[in-house]
Amino acid sequence: MNYQYIKTEQADLIATIRFNHYSKRNALSECLIEEMHHALEVFGKEDVRVLVLRSDQKNKVWSAGHDVMELPRSERDPLPADDPVMVLLKSIRAFRAPVIAMVDGSVWGASTDLIMSCDIAMGDHDSTFAITPAKLGLPYTASGILHFMSRMPLNVVKEMFLTADPIGADRALQIGILNHLYVSGELEAKTYQMARTIASRSPQANSVLKAQAQMLSDAAVMNPAVFEHLQSLRKNVYMGSDYREGITAFLERRDPVFGQAM
Amino acid sequence: MNYQYIKTEQADLIATIRFNHYSKRNALSECLIEEMHHALEVFGKEDVRVLVLRSDQKNKVWSAGHDVMELPRSERDPLPADDPVMVLLKSIRAFRAPVIAMVDGSVWGASTDLIMSCDIAMGDHDSTFAITPAKLGLPYTASGILHFMSRMPLNVVKEMFLTADPIGADRALQIGILNHLYVSGELEAKTYQMARTIASRSPQANSVLKAQAQMLSDAAVMNPAVFEHLQSLRKNVYMGSDYREGITAFLERRDPVFGQAM
Amino acid sequence: MNYQYIKTEQADLIATIRFNHYSKRNALSECLIEEMHHALEVFGKEDVRVLVLRSDQKNKVWSAGHDVMELPRSERDPLPADDPVMVLLKSIRAFRAPVIAMVDGSVWGASTDLIMSCDIAMGDHDSTFAITPAKLGLPYTASGILHFMSRMPLNVVKEMFLTADPIGADRALQIGILNHLYVSGELEAKTYQMARTIASRSPQANSVLKAQAQMLSDAAVMNPAVFEHLQSLRKNVYMGSDYREGITAFLERRDPVFGQAM
Amino acid sequence: MNYQYIKTEQADLIATIRFNHYSKRNALSECLIEEMHHALEVFGKEDVRVLVLRSDQKNKVWSAGHDVMELPRSERDPLPADDPVMVLLKSIRAFRAPVIAMVDGSVWGASTDLIMSCDIAMGDHDSTFAITPAKLGLPYTASGILHFMSRMPLNVVKEMFLTADPIGADRALQIGILNHLYVSGELEAKTYQMARTIASRSPQANSVLKAQAQMLSDAAVMNPAVFEHLQSLRKNVYMGSDYREGITAFLERRDPVFGQAM
Amino acid sequence: MNYQYIKTEQADLIATIRFNHYSKRNALSECLIEEMHHALEVFGKEDVRVLVLRSDQKNKVWSAGHDVMELPRSERDPLPADDPVMVLLKSIRAFRAPVIAMVDGSVWGASTDLIMSCDIAMGDHDSTFAITPAKLGLPYTASGILHFMSRMPLNVVKEMFLTADPIGADRALQIGILNHLYVSGELEAKTYQMARTIASRSPQANSVLKAQAQMLSDAAVMNPAVFEHLQSLRKNVYMGSDYREGITAFLERRDPVFGQAM
Amino acid sequence: MNYQYIKTEQADLIATIRFNHYSKRNALSECLIEEMHHALEVFGKEDVRVLVLRSDQKNKVWSAGHDVMELPRSERDPLPADDPVMVLLKSIRAFRAPVIAMVDGSVWGASTDLIMSCDIAMGDHDSTFAITPAKLGLPYTASGILHFMSRMPLNVVKEMFLTADPIGADRALQIGILNHLYVSGELEAKTYQMARTIASRSPQANSVLKAQAQMLSDAAVMNPAVFEHLQSLRKNVYMGSDYREGITAFLERRDPVFGQAM
Numbered sequence A, B, C, D, E, F: 001m002n003y004q005y006i007k008t009e010q011a012d013l014i015a016t017i018r019f020n021h022y023s024k025r026n027a028l029s030e031c032l033i034e035e036m037h038h039a040l041e042v043f044g045k046e047d048v049r050v051l052v053l054r055s056d057q058k059n060k061v062w063s064a065g066h067d068v069m070e071l072p073r074s075e076r077d078p079l080p081a082d083d084p085v086m087v088l089l090k091s092i093r094a095f096r097a098p099v100i101a102m103v104d105g106s107v108w109g110a111s112t113d114l115i116m117s118c119d120i121a122m123g124d125h126d127s128t129f130a131i132t133p134a135k136l137g138l139p140y141t142a143s144g145i146l147h148f149m150s151r152m153p154l155n156v157v158k159e160m161f162l163t164a165d166p167i168g169a170d171r172a173l174q175i176g177i178l179n180h181l182y183v184s185g186e187l188e189a190k191t192y193q194m195a196r197t198i199a200s201r202s203p204q205a206n207s208v209l210k211a212q213a214q215m216l217s218d219a220a221v222m223n224p225a226v227f228e229h230l231q232s233l234r235k236n237v238y239m240g241s242d243y244r245e246g247i248t249a250f251l252e253r254r255d256p257v258f259g260q261a262m
């Protein structure tokens, strides 16, 4: 299979997907996502015991999140459940075999949520993680926030979202984003060593374990009325001035000037 | 207090709000709702033990639901949690004292949901109840559907929503919409007799009972991911062809011609 | 075994407990409850496939609910989970075999909740059902209200609690309190006919079915913060003027004069 | 398409599936189910606005539930989520358009659960409904019991399961199994009249309404530990003596002799 | 505005509340809380993007928790949802803008729960955190325990509550109480640097993010019956000997001699 | 009392249970578990304020988990809720007083889940923790996975289950398995120092706190249909080839050769 935005390979029960679209800083554009789905579908039919998700080359940016050009300008919910990035996250979570993210650069926005949707994350000292909707005035989803809460203390989740600042590799290890942190030269070897271990375990047991953990971590239930209230607050944000200003400023490469809270 | 769309009165610990806007068939227009909120606020400060909600005069239509002119044409969620009608329902549900609906005509659309938000419903043989979003192509809210499910068998709830046809008074009694059904000449006397009974009971105990029952009936919890999936389905409806056609046909006083399901 | 407040018998896999304390109108006094627990424990060790709960003699009152003399005067939660009546309800719900209530008189207060805790209820035309905390100014429990909601439309549950008026036998059948209504002379025969049917079915399957339905009907979950808010509202009632007045008036055999809602 | 166990037709946006396997009393055998799935898949791709599920000919038995020959003899969970009948129920629930069951005979066992999985049920005076696991010593599923609880008072659900006796048409209407009851000659006309009404409504709105009501009625959440406890109770039943005896007696066409509860 | 127990200031979209009642070790007395509510209300109307909560002067004790003199002696629930401290925590959690706690001394009892109710916590090496109900024999609330569980491993939460011993600053950082730990001289600068970052982000997005995270972290649902059982256990503690002894010993400045568990 | 597989002692309100069956590497065999239950029952009647669980001697293995000889060969759910090990975990969780695990060797399989069921865990540098169902092809329980999720980031829980590799002492401290890590010579002294602290606190308050935290950490609710789907996936594993191969290979002391995922 010839892909344009990713590369794939498969050996010894281990599959690999490599981001390969550095001109767009490996952003989760619709084109790249389409190729990802294709690759996941192909691997899903093979005897794949574990999947490694990585960048083909070590670069400054591992993946830049949403392609902001593809977000609606305003007055539309920018993150409906059928947003391509949200659907990609669901596919990763639903992939039968475990997925290991191997991170050797900075991760931005929804790509950090992608890391939360992988089963395991390995990083080197250049890996950083930022979740940036507060810079764009973009109201994030409750399910996405929940992905972060399944890994980190609540106050750290809030710090990440409220400041939108990146978390460095050492702290990422300490707070629970990274499973392991290695020096750059060792990351690949250590990642595939873990992949081989997983591949030697029972794929039938592991597949159910993954599904169980997923269901349990999703299980933060709310009443419809509470949820509809939160959706209404989100609506006021994406219909409001901050989101318009945030997107505009981003595209004009300037700092946004946000208005007053509602 | 002088109201234009409603009338109010208070006697013997019993308050009454009467719809009085028959030219608009007592539709839940923003103007009428504003007066309702004012009346509820005033009564909330008085020693009111029970509130009766009724039409000032017996008419063919008791209340016509949303003023369709006030619904967004399309491409907007027509029923966000801060929609004036939704907010009115919440105020009725949160009103400290029990609310009895006294129904002597046909009830349409969101006004039927209003009946579900009252604590008790009394009717005469001219009372009918229809919930009509399927006629407009309008995606209803999960919390609203839940109001119906707290009273009726699931298959009857579905029949009401899927056919959008009115339920007559006898069946309304049998399936749990009406607490009691009386002949027209007795309805008022019987309603106020029940109101006097409630007014003679402990207002402190009743206020907590109402709050408890409300919380319990709201308690149909869902995971955020499930809810966001449903919201996304709703979005596809209000962005889609049926809603546009439904509203247009309504305003042009013709039958809608709906397209294919998505 | 010699009991003072109840009688028991066992035949053909069917056990029977008969209330036998008519001087106290079969009130759920601590003494009667203690004997009930003893009987349930004994039957629990026997090969009992179904239990019938009835009054020994047909009387005006089937059971009068709490012995009001045993309720705390005020400033104590009158219905903690370890209140003897609440514990009795739990024992009935947890009893391994199905429990059929055979009702041939009026049922009052917590005894109506006892009916809700039986698996099936059969009645004659003298059976009536009232839930009366609003007459005493007594804040009821959320779990108790939930027992009613598992059977009846929400608006009917509210009518029962808010008016505290008895529901007659015909309406009890229609709204879901009674499974069957028979003329007085047939009630006993019909009840034991159903008991024999149940006794002929698989006791292993029925025991699990009962446990499953119980768990499912309890499953109206709330957040701790919501629950603590409701408990605090309840506390304000039992620390307040209505509860003191309600109990006093009851004991002085006069109508209570309740104050204003808080 | 040529089917052997069912017949299908489609006209005016209304699809129909007819059971056509009366030698097996329209039991939900794996072969019949396979054809049902095929038909549902075909109709799912057409512009179908409503589906009617019926028996091709009016017979004594409308559908007999599981083909008992296909149940595991014992020591296996007889009702795992991937049991063909359970999967069929899920397909009906997930079918995009509303499904109306048109019932003109007796319904047994899992076929009664099938009725609960249809959106609306119409019947004539020969329709009866029995849920019979207690006759087989078969432990039913919690999700199946929940289907019944979404329609009927808890005590009636328990009566149905604990006695395993059929419910007649009149009572089925009264307790919420049937939406409407018609004399035999009118049932078909009335059913298709309702189908035409639904077909005239917005299919986009109706499809979401159905999904919402489904999610809400499934929302009876339990902790994993509670659920695993119930599963363990179920296991003791299908590993136990009653289930073995129940199946054997059924196949030997004699009454079972059940042992003692565990 | 002139306050007696606190000081407030506002500059550059950043508000600050300073505890200023060191003679009572900044205990959360009703008077101090009243001033806090006033300040929160004032700031809530201003264009405040972030709130810093701190002690005016660096002292040994940052805040001492409940004023034990204000706890009921016994036989009353000492922590109802309308306890002033519990209400203060709710106001902090509901405050529209993020709240950063800046901690430079020891934190005791309910003040540690206050830290859990702030969005972010920054500390220096003198900050310590103890949750002390086990020293007083005081039954804590489920919602309060949940605040701790949203940040820390369950076994650490239990250690904190069961030992009632303080957690030092380094461990507080490691287990998730503190977001950052700085040397004393840098704490203020670093705290306001983070505040300025947050103030530069979208206040509309941040306000919704905070509400979403709050709802999600509250979402640990329980059945009413389970909750009422826990409340009943709590009642036995506050009606029991330990609570009386704990309060008495505290006021007599001696070690308590607790009795046997119930 | 004379035990064969454990030793017990009690002093100064502190009870101790010592594993003493090193020939079986302190595996949780039915015999050892039976003695554990007896000891827990005895201590439950004494004035025990805290319980220490330890190995009598420091050995390479602290406890080896299930006795694999006692697991069903295949085609049976190997972990029903009434599995002896699962029941032991429940008894530890339900024990009235806090339980401290003192770990000075390697912990394997279900014994690691036992550590998660203790309230607090103290270790030395030889303590390691592995959860090994993936090595046996054994489908673990959702409630067991939840025990791990209450302590650790989701990605670390997944790493532990998916790799089945042991976690060393230092990492166990960092990720939240261990409360404290001490050098070997200090572990005992430090453990009993903490035990004495807990013993000096209110046993009445601590007993309720433990119950509350337990209920809250169990509160990860799921719909029955979701749960039944997961159980069905588990069934396919224990009926499948991996579980048979995993058990066989273990007993033949060779590496398993697992097949393909289903």
Ligand code: NI
Pocket: B066, B070, B071, B083, B084, B085
């Ligand atoms: Ni409107």
Ligand code: NI
Pocket: C066, C070, C071, C083, C084, C085
């Ligand atoms: Ni009592």
Ligand code: NI
Pocket: D066, D067, D070, D071, D083, D084, D085
């Ligand atoms: Ni089958």
